[in-house]
Amino acid sequence: NAGVTQTPKFQVLKTGQSMTLQCAQDMNHNSMYWYRQDPGMGLRLIYYSASEGTTDKGEVPNGYNVSRLNKREFSLRLESAAPSQTSVYFCASRDGQVNTEAFFGQGTRLTVV
Amino acid sequence: AQKVTQAQTEISVVEKEDVTLDCVYETRDTTYYLFWYKQPPSGELVFLIRRNSFDEQNEISGRYSWNFQKSTSSFNFTITASQVVDSAVYFCALYRGGADGLTFGKGTHLIIQP
Numbered sequence: 524n525a526g527v528t529q530t531p532k533f534q535v536l537k538t539g540q541s542m543t544l545q546c547a548q549d550m551n552h553n554s555m556y557w558y559r560q561d562p563g564m565g566l567r568l569i570y571y572s573a574s575e576g577t578t579d580k581g582e583v584p585n586g587y588n589v590s591r592l593n594k595r596e597f598s599l600r601l602e603s604a605a606p607s608q609t610s611v612y613f614c615a616s617r618d619g620q621v622n623t624e625a626f627f628g629q630g631t632r633l634t635v636v
Numbered sequence: 637a638q639k640v641t642q643a644q645t646e647i648s649v650v651e652k653e654d655v656t657l658d659c660v661y662e663t664r665d666t667t668y669y670l671f672w673y674k675q676p677p678s679g680e681l682v683f684l685i686r687r688n689s690f691d692e693q694n695e696i697s698g699r700y701s702w703n704f705q706k707s708t709s710s711f712n713f714t715i716t717a718s719q720v721v722d723s724a725v726y727f728c729a730l731y732r733g734g735a736d737g738l739t740f741g742k743g744t745h746l747i748i749q750p
Contacts (some may be wrong), residue, residue, distance in 0.1 A: 554735065556737045556738075558737070558740075563645070563742060564742060565640075565642075565727060565740040565741055565742040565743050566727065566738075566740040567740070568736075568737040568738075568739075571735065571736070571737050573734075573735030577735075579735065581737060611679070613681065615681075615737070623686075624671060624683045624686050625671075625683075625737070625738060626683070627673075627680065627681040629679065629680050630679050630680070
């Protein structure tokens with residue numbers, strides 16, 4: 524039972540490079556999310572997708588784009604990485620019902636040098 | 637706007653002591669959901685508990701207990717007879733419903749010393 528799978532687990536980028544973080548869930552959940560975690564800041568929502576074909580900005584969307592490719596997959600793209608985007612990124616998914624918890628992937632540790 | 641405050645940045649106790657992690661939230665919604673997650677040193681986020689705003693019943697699960705008080709907008713978490721394996725960062729989170737994600741507090745780093 525894989526749950527939420529993120530790739531890669533670690534990545535080092537040079538400033539200005541681009542990359543896509545991949546996320547897939549096998550729980551048939553409608554909603555998917557991307558968070559970033561920085562020391563002392565907790566988790567902050569970057570983007571979310573309530574259902575296939577829809578995406579919305581969260582608290583800290585600048586510098587990112589997302590794609591909800593299908594119900595299973597939700598990718599996060601950094602077009603031109605900056606050192607301020609050094610962080611741990613978590614993908615999560617939820618059943619569409621309100622009374623349910625979010626399930627998280629194992630995280631991607633990204634360093635931009 | 638929603639907000640979750642975990643005022644305790646770091647707590648250190650000796651094994652077998654009881655410890656309470658504080659969580660205070662702000663929301664204008666009358667219906668909302670509160671969560672606690674654990675993040676052990678390995679880094680994954682582990683769901684611990686969910687509580688609905690209309691259910692103020694406290695809950696006990698083994699050594700863990702949660703005290704939800706709407707009057708003070710608090711949802712505190714107590715570990716009884718702490719163990720070294722409880723060492724982790726604990727996050728309190730608020731969800732208002734709809735398509736939005738969870739709003740997290742900044743976390744409390746709990747250190748249990750042997």
